[in-house]
Amino acid sequence: MDYEAIFAERLAAVHAEGRYRVFAHLARQVGRYPVAAAHGPDGVRDVVIWCGNDYLAMGQHPVVLDAMHAALDRHGAGAGGTRNISGTSHPVVLLEAELADLHGKEAALVFSSGYVANDTSLCTLATILPGCVVFSDEKNHASMIQGIRNARCERRIFRHNDAADLDRLLSAADPAAPKLVAFESVYSMDGDIAPIADLCDVAERHGAMTYLDEVHAVGLYGPRGGGVAEARGLLDRLTVINGTLAKGFGVVGGYIAASATIIDLVRSYAPGFIFTTAIPPATAAGALASVRHLKTSGVERAAMQERSATLKRRLTHAGLPVMPSESHIVPLLVGDPVRCKAITDTLMDEFGLYVQPINYPTVPRGTERLRLTPGPMHTDAMMDDLEAALTTIWRRLEMPLAA
Ligand SMILES: *Cc1c(COP(=O)(O)O)cnc(C)c1O
Numbered sequence: 001m002d003y004e005a006i007f008a009e010r011l012a013a014v015h016a017e018g019r020y021r022v023f024a025h026l027a028r029q030v031g032r033y034p035v036a037a038a039h040g041p042d043g044v045r046d047v048v049i050w051c052g053n054d055y056l057a058m059g060q061h062p063v064v065l066d067a068m069h070a071a072l073d074r075h076g077a078g079a080g081g082t083r084n085i086s087g088t089s090h091p092v093v094l095l096e097a098e099l100a101d102l103h104g105k106e107a108a109l110v111f112s113s114g115y116v117a118n119d120t121s122l123c124t125l126a127t128i129l130p131g132c133v134v135f136s137d138e139k140n141h142a143s144m145i146q147g148i149r150n151a152r153c154e155r156r157i158f159r160h161n162d163a164a165d166l167d168r169l170l171s172a173a174d175p176a177a178p179k180l181v182a183f184e185s186v187y188s189m190d191g192d193i194a195p196i197a198d199l200c201d202v203a204e205r206h207g208a209m210t211y212l213d214e215v216h217a218v219g220l221y222g223p224r225g226g227g228v229a230e231a232r233g234l235l236d237r238l239t240v241i242n243g244t245l246a247k248g249f250g251v252v253g254g255y256i257a258a259s260a261t262i263i264d265l266v267r268s269y270a271p272g273f274i275f276t277t278a279i280p281p282a283t284a285a286g287a288l289a290s291v292r293h294l295k296t297s298g299v300e301r302a303a304m305q306e307r308s309a310t311l312k313r314r315l316t317h318a319g320l321p322v323m324p325s326e327s328h329i330v331p332l333l334v335g336d337p338v339r340c341k342a343i344t345d346t347l348m349d350e351f352g353l354y355v356q357p358i359n360y361p362t363v364p365r366g367t368e369r370l371r372l373t374p375g376p377m378h379t380d381a382m383m384d385d386l387e388a389a390l391t392t393i394w395r396r397l398e399m400p401l402a403a
Contacts (some may be wrong), residue, residue: 018338019359019368024348030060033377038354047354048382050372053188055220055328056300057375058250058290068251071285079278091284098291099243099255102218102226104235107263110284112276114215114244114254115143120272121240121256122147122182122211128269129178135169137161137183137194141213144182160187163198170206179208185228186216189363189371191325196229200237209239219248220301220328225294245287249294253279253287303376304328311374311383318387319401320394323369330372331358332390340368343393351389 014020025039026049034057038047058064071091080086092110099108111117122144126132133154136144139161148155156173159165166181173179181203183194196212203210214227222230227243229235240262245253256266267273279287294300308328315332316322323331334340340357347353358371374383394401 017360018336018341021359024354024356026354028059030065033057033060034375034382036354038348038352045352047348047352048378048385049354050374050378050386051354051356051370052373052375053216053247054250055248055373055375056250056294056304057377058219058248058294058300061250061290061293063293064250064286064290067289068282068286072282075281075285077282078280081277082275083278084274086278089278089281089284091281091288092278095284095288095291096255098288098295100257102224102291102295103230103241103243103257104226105241105257106260108255108257109263109267109273110245110279111254111256111273112279113252114213114242114246116272116276117242117244117254117256118143118213119147119150120270121242121266122180123150123272124266124270125209125211125240125262126151126153126180128265129180131174132178132180133173135166135179135181135208139187139190140182140184141215144184144211144213148182161192161194163195163202166199167202167205170202170208173206175206179203179206180211181208182211182213184213184215186214186221186327186329188216188329189331189358189369190323191327191329191331193228193326196232196234197237200234204237210237211240211242212238213242215242215244215247215254216327216329217248218243219290219294220304223298224296225291225301245283245290249287249290251283251287251290253283300376304374307374307376307378310380311372311378311386314383314387315372315390316402318391319403320387320390321402328373330374332370332372334368334370335366337365337368339397339399340370343397344370346393347389351385353386353389 027037034049035046037044096108126134134148135156138157156169217227219225221228240258242256245251321333323333337359344355344357347355355370359368
C-alpha cells in the first residue's frame, strides 16, 4: 500500500480546488501593532496585518506582558502536569474566579483552548444526560460540531439564528428528553449576532439548557467585556457560557462559566480537561491581567468599534462588496476560491497588506471572502492604503464596484 501516494492525492485535490492553504510566515513586533515582519522568498519586510483575532491588541499590552514576565520569573515555564496529578497553579485559581465573575456565574473552568473547551464540555454534558437531544445552529463553529458529534447523541440542526425554526424542532422532540441548545453570539465569518433573548425564550419554554459560545465577543462587548450576553443583560438566561483567552484577551486558552455543579461535573468527567497538562502559570497570569484590565477599561473596545465602523463605511463608499455585519467583523465577498487567493496574494506581494483568504470549509463554497478585522491601532493612513489597494485589484480583475 502506497500511503504517501494516497495522502498526496488528497492534497492535490485541495490544490485543484484552489483552496490549498499557505500560512504567512510572520514575526509580530511589540509596540508596532498591527505591523509585523513577513518572511518571504525575497527576505523580510514589514506588512500590515488586517486579519488578526488579537482584536484589541491585548497580546502586546504592557499590563499583560508585565504580568507574564513576573509570573514566568516566579513560577517557571510549565504547569508541571495535569491538574489531577500536579494540582492547580495559583494564577489559574485567580483566573477562574475572575472569569466566573465576568459572566455572573458561580464558577469557571479553564482549558488548553476554546476549541478544547467546546469539544470536551459539550461532549461531556450531552453524554452524561441520558437520551439528550442537542439543538445546534447550522453555522456553529467546528469545535462545537465536533463535541456534539463525539457525544453520539441525537442532534438537530436549526436554521441559522432562527428562533422559530428552533421552536419547531424543539416542539417535535420528546418532551421528556433532556435538551441542550448550542449557539454563538458573534458569528465570526459573517459578523452577524444571534438573537440571544429569543433563543433563550424558546429554549426555556421547552425546558432546554443553553450553551453560548462568546469566543468572538469576550473582551469586546458589554460594559465589562463579558460579551454580547452581558451587553444585553442576559447573563442569567444562559446555562453555560464559553469563551477564549486567545482572541480579545490576546493570550491563549479557553474556558466555560456556569453553575458550580456543572463546572464540577465537567471538571470530574471531561477527558479534554482531565488528561492534558494545564496552561502555564505565566499564560494564566497574562490572561488574568487582560481580563481584569478590560473589565474596567472601555478604551480599547470603543477604539476598535470606531475603527471597524469607519472601515465598513469607507469600503462601502468605495463600492466594495462589504457583507452586512452587525459586529466588528468586516467581511468582503469574493465568491470564488481561486480569485480570493489571487487577491490576497496581490495584497501581500504588491501592497504589503496581509489578509488571509477565507475558503471552504471555513465558509460554504461560493461565499469565499476576505475577512478584515480592524483594531484600535489601524490608522486612517493604513485604511487609505487598504482602500486604494482593494479598488486597484478589483478594477484589474474586472470585478464590479458598486456605483
Ligand atoms: C476560534 C474559535 C474557537 C476556538 O477558540 P481557540 O481558543 O482559538 O481554540 C471556538 N469558537 C469559535 C466560534 C471560534 O471562532
